Amino acid sequence: MNQQLGKHCVKLIFGLKQSLCRGHRELITAATVAVCVLLLHSIGLLQSLELATLDQFFRLRPNEPLEEHITIVVIDETDLDEVGSWPIPDTNIAQLLQKLNVHKPRAIGLDIYRNLPVEHGNQELRDVYQSMPNLIGIELLTNDKNVTVLPPPGLNQDQVGFNNVLYDLDGKVRRSLLYWHVKSQLHESFALKLALLYLKSKGITPTKAKSNPEYLQLGKAVFTRFQANDGGYVGADDKGYQILTNFPKPKCQSSCGEFYSFRQVSMRDVLADKVEENLIKDRIILIGSTAPSLQDFVFIPYSSSLMGTAKPVPGIQLQAYFISELISAALQGRPLLKVWPDFVENLWIFIWSYLGAVTTWRIRHATRNLLSILVCCFALTLSAYVALLYGWWIPIIPSLFSFGSSAIWMTSNIAHMQEEWKRSKEFLHHVINTIPDPIFVKNQQHQWIVLNEAYCRFIGYPNKLLIEKSDYDFFPKHEADVFREQDDLVFQTQQPQEHEEEFTNADGQTHQIATKRSLHKDAAGNLFLVGVIRDITQHKLTEQHLKCTAAELSRSNDEFKLKEDHLRYLANHDPLTGLSNRKFFTEQLYESLHGAQHDNLLLGVLFIDLDGFKQVNDTLGHETGDRLLMTIAERLSKSLRASDIVSRLGGDEFTVILRAIPNVQIAAKVAEKILSSIIKPIIVDGDAIRISASIGISVYPYNSQDSETLIKQADAAMYRAKRLGKNRYEFA
Numbered sequence: 001m002n003q004q005l006g007k008h009c010v011k012l013i014f015g016l017k018q019s020l021c022r023g024h025r026e027l028i029t030a031a032t033v034a035v036c037v038l039l040l041h042s043i044g045l046l047q048s049l050e051l052a053t054l055d056q057f058f059r060l061r062p063n064e065p066l067e068e069h070i071t072i073v074v075i076d077e078t079d080l081d082e083v084g085s086w087p088i089p090d091t092n093i094a095q096l097l098q099k100l101n102v103h104k105p106r107a108i109g110l111d112i113y114r115n116l117p118v119e120h121g122n123q124e125l126r127d128v129y130q131s132m133p134n135l136i137g138i139e140l141l142t143n144d145k146n147v148t149v150l151p152p153p154g155l156n157q158d159q160v161g162f163n164n165v166l167y168d169l170d171g172k173v174r175r176s177l178l179y180w181h182v183k184s185q186l187h188e189s190f191a192l193k194l195a196l197l198y199l200k201s202k203g204i205t206p207t208k209a210k211s212n213p214e215y216l217q218l219g220k221a222v223f224t225r226f227q228a229n230d231g232g233y234v235g236a237d238d239k240g241y242q243i244l245t246n247f248p249k250p251k252c253q254s255s256c257g258e259f260y261s262f263r264q265v266s267m268r269d270v271l272a273d274k275v276e277e278n279l280i281k282d283r284i285i286l287i288g289s290t291a292p293s294l295q296d297f298v299f300i301p302y303s304s305s306l307m308g309t310a311k312p313v314p315g316i317q318l319q320a321y322f323i324s325e326l327i328s329a330a331l332q333g334r335p336l337l338k339v340w341p342d343f344v345e346n347l348w349i350f351i352w353s354y355l356g357a358v359t360t361w362r363i364r365h366a367t368r369n370l371l372s373i374l375v376c377c378f379a380l381t382l383s384a385y386v387a388l389l390y391g392w393w394i395p396i397i398p399s400l401f402s403f404g405s406s407a408i409w410m411t412s413n414i415a416h417m418q419e420e421w422k423r424s425k426e427f428l429h430h431v432i433n434t435i436p437d438p439i440f441v442k443n444q445q446h447q448w449i450v451l452n453e454a455y456c457r458f459i460g461y462p463n464k465l466l467i468e469k470s471d472y473d474f475f476p477k478h479e480a481d482v483f484r485e486q487d488d489l490v491f492q493t494q495q496p497q498e499h500e501e502e503f504t505n506a507d508g509q510t511h512q513i514a515t516k517r518s519l520h521k522d523a524a525g526n527l528f529l530v531g532v533i534r535d536i537t538q539h540k541l542t543e544q545h546l547k548c549t550a551a552e553l554s555r556s557n558d559e560f561k562l563k564e565d566h567l568r569y570l571a572n573h574d575p576l577t578g579l580s581n582r583k584f585f586t587e588q589l590y591e592s593l594h595g596a597q598h599d600n601l602l603l604g605v606l607f608i609d610l611d612g613f614k615q616v617n618d619t620l621g622h623e624t625g626d627r628l629l630m631t632i633a634e635r636l637s638k639s640l641r642a643s644d645i646v647s648r649l650g651g652d653e654f655t656v657i658l659r660a661i662p663n664v665q666i667a668a669k670v671a672e673k674i675l676s677s678i679i680k681p682i683i684v685d686g687d688a689i690r691i692s693a694s695i696g697i698s699v700y701p702y703n704s705q706d707s708e709t710l711i712k713q714a715d716a717a718m719y720r721a722k723r724l725g726k727n728r729y730e731f732a
Contacts, residue, residue, distance in 0.1 A: 026361050029409050030354035030402075037349060037402040041395075042234065048170060050232025050397045055172070057388050058247055058301035067250040069198065069327050070320050071279050072264045073100070074290040075112075079267045086294065087112070091121030092271075094128045096287065097135065099270050103280035107134045107197035109190060109323075111163060111288035111316045114152035115139075126154035136193045138163040141182050146672045161190035163319065165298060166242065171662070172299040173245070175226055176322045178216065180240035191322035194284050195330070198323075204330055216241070219330035224338055231339045231393045244337035246391060247301055248324045261302075261313075262320045264290075284323060288316025295663040309600075335391025345395055352380060352399040356406030364414065373407055438533040446470050446487055449528070458533065460506025476504055490517045490529055500536070512537045574648040576626055577633035585647035585655055589707045592645070592657050596700055603700040604658035604667035607714035608636070608674065611692040611726040613652035624684050628691065631684075635677040640670065655711070664699050664731070671695045671729035679727065692727035694718050703732045 040046055073096070080086055093114070100108055114125075114137065129135060129152065140149035141162040151160035166175045178192045188196075196206065199218060209215040209222040216223045226242035228235055250261055265275045267287075289296050297312035300321070304310050328334040340348070355376060363369045377400060384396040432439045438455035440448055447468050456463050461474065471480040479502055486499050496518035503513045516532045572584035580588070589605070596603040610632065617625040629652065636646045636654060645657040656674075658667055674695065681688040696717030698710045713732035721730040 025413075026354060026357040026410075029357040029406055029413075030350060033357075033402050033405045033409060034346075034350040034353040037353070037398050037405065038346060040401070041349075041398045044234035046397045046401065047232055047234050050395060051168060051170065051172070051174065052304065053396055054174070054232065054388075054393065055301035055304040057385050058249070059304065060385065061249055061389065063251045064249045067248065067262050067320075067324050068283075070262050070284045070286060070324060072262050072316055072320055073267055073270055073285060073287045074264050074314075074316070075267050075288065077291045077293060080291055080293070082268060085119075087114070087116075087118045089119040089121060090114075090117060090125040091119070094121055094125040096267060096270060097125075097128050097132060099273070100280055100285055101132055101134075103277045104282070105134065105280050105285045106201060106282050107136060107194045108132065108285045109136045109138075109194045109287065109319065110152070111138055111190065111286060111319055113138065113140070113149050115150040117153075129154040129159075133159070134197060135159055136161055136190060136197070138190050140164060141180060141187060143182065144673070146676055147669055159193075161188050161193035163190040163315075165315070165318070166237070167298075168236070170299075172301065172303065173318060174301060175236075175242050176245045176325070177239075178223065178241045178243060189322070191319050191326065194286075195323050195326035198284050198327055199330055202331065218326065220333035221326075221329035221336060223329075223336060229342070232395060232397070244339070244393065245322065246325060246335060246337040247321050248328065248334075249302075250324070261317060262324075284327075286316050286320055286323075288314065288319070290314040290316065295665075335389075337393055338391055339393050345398075349395065349398045349402050352376075353402035353406045356403035357410050360407045360410035361414070369407075369411070373404075376403060435532075440531045440533075442487065442529045442531070444491065444527055444529075446484060455533070458503075458505065458511075458535070474506075479504060486515070486517060487529055490519055491527065494519055503533070511535050512540045574633075577630050577648050579633050579637070579654070580645060580647040582647065582649045585645065585649065585657070586707065588645050588647075589657055589710070592659050593700055593705070593707055593710075596660070597705070599660070601660045602663065602702075604656075604661055604664070604670070605698045605700075605710045605714045606656035606658065606667070606671060606674070606729075607696040607698075607711065607718040608654040608656065608693050609718050609722070610652035610678075611694055611722070613691065616689060616691065620684070620687070620689070624689075627684050628682055628689060631682050632678060632691075635680075636674060639673045639677050644670075655714075661699075664697075664702070667697050667699060668729065668731075671697060675727060675729065694721040694726050695729035696721060696732065697729055698732040 037046075075088070080088075083089070083092055093110075093112075097108065097110075135155070137152040137155045137160050138149075139151040139160050139162050140147070141164055142148050151157070162177075162180065164177055164180070165173055166177055168174055176189070176191065178189050180187050180189075195218075199205070202219075204219040207217050209217040211222060215225060223241075223243050226236075226238055226244055228238045230236075230244065248261075263279060265279060269275050296315040298315055298318050299310055299312050300318060303312055325334070325336075329336050339345075356373075359372050359376060360369060363372055380399055380403065381396060384394045384399075387394045432441075432450065432452040433454075435452060436454055438458040439450075439452045440455050441450035443449050447470055448466050449468070451463055451466055453463075456466065459466070459474065466474070471483040475483065482499075482501050486497060486501070490497050496516065498514060498516045500512065500514050503511045505511070512535075514534045514536050516534075518530055520528045520530055572580055574581045592603055595601075613625065613628070616628060629648075632654070633646070633648065636656070640646055640656065640658075643659045645659075647655045647657075649655055656670070658670060661667055675693060678691065678693045681690050683689075696714040696719070698704065698714040698717065700710060703713050704710050717730040717732045721728050724730065
């Protein structure tokens with residue numbers, strides 16, 4: 001009874017599937033493709049393309065009216081040459097601020113770290129700080145006190161904003177951080193502080209949005225808080241109160257003919273009183289560096305281009321973009337960047353997937369089909385671009401993927417059906433007796449209507465006896481059941497199938513066969529099932545023998561590979577610490593330099609030597625020294641990124657390769673982190689051992705472009721660090 005019920009269920013499922021394939025082919029294709037695309041999107045495979053497309057849309061936007069709220073006082077290479085040092089002395093900064101304040105700016109933002117006094121004039125600078133309530137300085141917030149940069153001494157806490165920047169996986173900045181809680185204390189960003197100072201004179205203060213009390217409202221703008229999976233992002237860092245930055249696109253021309261996004265004047269012109277008053281009065285004045293030697297640059301959407309190298313913008317200009325967006329949104333209602341809810345995005349992707357399937361299935365003409373696909377892709381791209389102009393980020397890459405994939409899937413399906421029909425038609429018009437393989441043709445009642453001589457010889461019965469009979473009349477029931485099940489599958493799915501079966505002939509001999517079944521129609525539309533049989537009995541015996549041989553070979557190969565991997569590991573790693581050895585370090589440094597040269601990136605080499613390790617060995621023994629080295633190796637590994645490489649050259653000497661660092665300060669920060677981790681007490685057999693390290697740093701391409709020289713210069717810098725007191729780092 002259960003077997004009969006199972007057969008009825010199978011027939012019912014096949015019937016439903018056949019109905020769906022005939023009536024809802026486009027819907028099934030669209031849903032399948034949409035699910036696959038959403039899966040790709042959910043694991044982040046489309047994130048880079050989506051962000052790159054967003055960048056190009058930003059670049060294609062028309063220029064906006066000139067920004068009249070902000071003027072940037074730039075410190076360029078000429079200014080540095082005239083001053084003669086960096087950081088700029090406190091006297092010069094004090095004079096610059098006094099010159100600017102004479103013209104009554106609305107707010108002044110000092111985007112330069114001034115946490116330490118520089119030469120003479122520090123008291124003068126502190127006095128200037130106290131006399132300028134409209135001045136905002138910067139600090140760098142982190143949870144690591146060794147990396148944190150403190151605010152300028154002398155400024156009140158409410159005159160300090162953090163200038164932390166959020167980088168995406170491709171190194172670009174597309175988000176702005178407004179608020180951040182660090183150690184249970186709320187901090188405001190540098191850009192937000194300046195914008196609030198400017199808006200305060202307009203009677204605009206921060207309030208809770210009516211639509212959502214958790215959102216910030218300034219004037220006409222409600223700043224929607226960024227979430228980790230908004231837009232094209234997948235699992236992004238959404239710490240603090242972030243917003244998607246809808247970068248303004250102002251453009252102005254300088255006196256020398258170059259185009260800038262904001263009005264700029266040089267520090268030397270301000271000090272020489274060569275700047276017009278209207279460029280300072282009632283404006284936000286930003287002071288920052290544009291000198292290439294200081295490397296204060298970031299990549300934003302406008303940095304990209306379809307052709308050519310990406311061009312970064314100075315950090316002070318990035319802050320100007322942030323401030324301009326906040327002010328224009330609050331005063332003029334300029335659109336902020338918003339995204340759809342997940343449900344709407346998923347529905348949008350499904351709609352384009354369905355449109356691709358319908359367009360391809362309904363329009364069978366190749367030229368018209370191609371033209372319609374191009375028109376739809378253009379319409380999708382144009383709609384996403386127009387939506388961006390109004391502040392909506394619509395996912396275009398998943399939509400294009402789903403549309404194109406559905407179109408390709410349906411095109412492939414159509415071509416397959418046409419080819420099968422052509423092949424079946426040609427086949428049925430040939431005399432099947434000329435084919436040596438056994439061939440049968442059945443009608444929808446599972447009766448043989450055509451058999452070739454090879455089939456009759458194979459089964460052992462004459463043709464006249466077989467015609468208009470079924471499998472149940474000549475085969476054992478279990479074999480006939482399999483034949484009937486496979487025939488039904490082909491009839492109901494209307495797709496070719498190949499299946500391996502048992503075949504017992506009239507003499508009682510059982511063969512292993514592979515039957516290829518396919519459907520064909522005659523001119524009247526009647527369906528005929530055509531089956532081609534191959535005797536694979538000998539092949540199966542050979543296949544079984546080969547499987548046994550292959551299993552034995554695979555086992556031997558696995559054993560050999562394990563031994564080979566172990567030997568390779570021993571050749572490239574230090575047996576004590578498990579770190580890579582000198583040989584592996586040299587190879588990786590060469591490859592890393594080649595990659596850095598190809599990608600135009602910086603690369604740092606750190607040469608680390610432990611201070612006082614020989615004394616530990618002499619007093620506590622080599623076993624204690626070895627355990628100490630293993631602990632140091634573990635701490636070094638935890639202090640680095642996954643892409644960095646730490647090696648032990650021998651004794652108490654270690655090296656580190658820092659790949660793809662944006663600036664030399666990153667190498668310094670890593671060195672400080674390593675020193676902090678090494679100097680912590682190490683407990684060995686109940687004894688607390690304290691040890692420090694001296695680190696030498698060389699940077700490609702500043703110090704050298706070949707690996708040997710970089711190592712030597714890092715080694716020399718390490719010895720200089722030892723001479724200067726140990727437990728420190730020195731640059732080559």
